[in-house]
Amino acid sequence: MENFDFYSPTHFVFGEDRENECGELVKKLGAKKILIHYGSGSAVKSGLLGRVKDSLDKAGVAYAELGGVKPNPRDTLVYQGIELCKKEGVELILAVGGGSVIDSSKAIAAGVCYDGDFWDFYCGKAEIKKALPVASVLTIAAAGSEGSPSSVITKEDGMVKRGTGSDLIRPVFSILDPKLTCTLPAYQTACGATDIMAHVFERYFTNTDEVEITDRLCEAVLLTMIKETPRAIAQPDNYQARANIMWAGTVAHNDIVGVGRSQDWNSHGIEHELSGLYDCAHGAGLAVVMPAWMEFVHKHNCMRFAQMATRVFGCQMNFEGPEKTAMEGIRCFRRFLHEIGMPINFEELGAKEEDIPALADNMKINGTRDGFVKLTRDDVCEILKIAAHAKL
Ligand code: NZQ
Numbered sequence: 504m505e506n507f508d509f510y511s512p513t514h515f516v517f518g519e520d521r522e523n524e525c526g527e528l529v530k531k532l533g534a535k536k537i538l539i540h541y542g543s544g545s546a547v548k549s550g551l552l553g554r555v556k557d558s559l560d561k562a563g564v565a566y567a568e569l570g571g572v573k574p575n576p577r578d579t580l581v582y583q584g585i586e587l588c589k590k591e592g593v594e595l596i597l598a599v600g601g602g603s604v605i606d607s608s609k610a611i612a613a614g615v616c617y618d619g620d621f622w623d624f625y626c627g628k629a630e631i632k633k634a635l636p637v638a639s640v641l642t643i644a645a646a647g648s649e650g651s652p653s654s655v656i657t658k659e660d661g662m663v664k665r666g667t668g669s670d671l672i673r674p675v676f677s678i679l680d681p682k683l684t685c686t687l688p689a690y691q692t693a694c695g696a697t698d699i700m701a702h703v704f705e706r707y708f709t710n711t712d713e714v715e716i717t718d719r720l721c722e723a724v725l726l727t728m729i730k731e732t733p734r735a736i737a738q739p740d741n742y743q744a745r746a747n748i749m750w751a752g753t754v755a756h757n758d759i760v761g762v763g764r765s766q767d768w769n770s771h772g773i774e775h776e777l778s779g780l781y782d783c784a785h786g787a788g789l790a791v792v793m794p795a796w797m798e799f800v801h802k803h804n805c806m807r808f809a810q811m812a813t814r815v816f817g818c819q820m821n822f823e824g825p826e827k828t829a830m831e832g833i834r835c836f837r838r839f840l841h842e843i844g845m846p847i848n849f850e851e852l853g854a855k856e857e858d859i860p861a862l863a864d865n866m867k868i869n870g871t872r873d874g875f876v877k878l879t880r881d882d883v884c885e886i887l888k889i890a891a892h893a894k895l
């Protein structure tokens with residue numbers, strides 16, 4: 504295990520109806536005027552936004568509002584949010600929604616405190632030095648943004664999707680009411696589940712030895728997702744399934760399962776090019792990319808993939824041919840994704856094989872991380888070709 508610092512100061516407020524406490528939580532932080540930032544309508548339709556406002560009114564907290572965040576949140580709305588916060592003297596941003604709303608809130612929070620263009624943080628020109636506090640009421644278990652220091656924004660001009668990170672934009676509190684996720688369509692539930700599993704796999708495939716504790720934590724989250732995702736899809740109102748998935752989503756990405764070990768993140772890098780270009784759901788893109796990446800790199804450490812296959816998917820170990828066990832595990836993962844309704848190849852995702860060179864060029868500009876296996880541009884093309892033609 505490697506040395507590490509673990510700093511995850513978000514106050515998680517978990518359970519049924521806990522969103523009614525948001526007013527008091529904001530008041531305790533001393534914010535008198537806040538921005539409520541939300542998405543394209545689900546929070547209005549479900550009545551959540553109304554309950555959040557009631558809670559703020561009761562606590563005597565004033566608010567401005569900005570809705571309309573799209574999945575794969577855009578820079579254009581971030582600029583509007585920054586202007587609005589400056590004009591209204593906003594002191595805290597309350598995200599009511601999923602990863603897209605939280606990420607947009609984080610971008611606004613950093614942008615308000617910066618004299619230049621907020622995009623500088625996303626294209627590597629500047630580091631976040633100051634930000635307004637961000638808090639969240641989460642409505643989908645997926646991106647883990649409710650506990651992460653990251654934010655991913657898409658530049659409308661050219662649909663370029665880029666990320667940034669800083670502990671300054673980690674939410675100060677996040678309210679997690681599993682009941683709020685019961686209105687999710689099956690497809691969004693599955694996209695979220697795929698992202699949660701991908702966040703674990705990005706950490707699981709490591710070059711660091713002797714990481715039993717984080718290996719076992721990773722496996723626990725994966726096994727939970729394999730059990731609970733089909734249950735939540737079959738019974739959307741199953742509170743216990745939703746609750747287990749919701750907490751799995753947070754621990755999958757606040758790094759508790761990834762400390763002290765090298766991580767990969769190249770599947771995410773490749774996927775961000777897909778959701779940038781096609782505006783597809785992040786989880787759907789990962790369902791296509793991640794098993795393809797696994798097939799491409801498994802020989803780098805067959806035993807680690809065989810460990811995943813046996814411990815997570817219950818495959819039999821083939822001691823004469825661990826590579827076969829490794830490949831069986833990857834097949835099981837892809838089959839699981841198919842069973843929960845995710846696309847598994849380009850056709851199902853709506854992607855085009857002729858775009859592969861452009862996708863890989865973009866990746867090259869962005870640069871690939873060292874990760875589990877350092878990838879060249881040709882490697883990225885190969886992975887995308889596997890993804891294009893994947894079958895069960
Ligand atoms: O906009 P509304 O109307 O709310 O609809 C949303 C949206 O269409 C809907 N939804 C959310 N909660 C709902 C609901 N519909 C019914 N009932 C509910 N309770 O679901 C759709 C997807 O929402 P979105 O916020 O886009 O989903 P997610 O949480 O998966 O976020 C995806 C974004 O997060 C980024 C992704 O790249 C993508 O842009 N990521 C952020 C990370 C981070 N900040 O740490 C890490 C991730 O790896 C990821 O890259």
Ligand code: ZN
Nearest residue numbers: 646698701785
């Ligand atoms: Zn993700």
